[in-house]
């Protein structure tokens with residue numbers, strides 16, 4: 001009886017490790033409306049080429065970010081016409097309580113791309 005219980009515990013622990021490993025394979029970023037991970041938040045696990053078109057709420061709203069896994073590039077809208085590149089930041093896993101500390105203007109992110117190419 002006791003050995004069955006121990007086997008079940010061992011199985012459970014293995015399952016938890018497996019799920020954790022699996023979760024780390026999925027790229028995931030959490031964005032927050034306000035600095036210091038406050039206000040509304042949402043999860044992204046894939047690129048969003050244009051927040052303006054796909055999700056009006058998050059366009060020009062993001063003030064803090066937590067990257068769970070993967071490398072993500074966050075871009076502002078292009079400034080004026082011509083070849084001037086969009087302002088962007090590329091972030092790996094970590095906690096970013098204020099996008100302005102990373103060189104991004106507050107409430108300026110309009111595109112989210114998985115990966116480091118801008």
Ligand SMILES: [Ca+2]
Nearest residue numbers: 033061062063
């Ligand atoms: Ca904001």
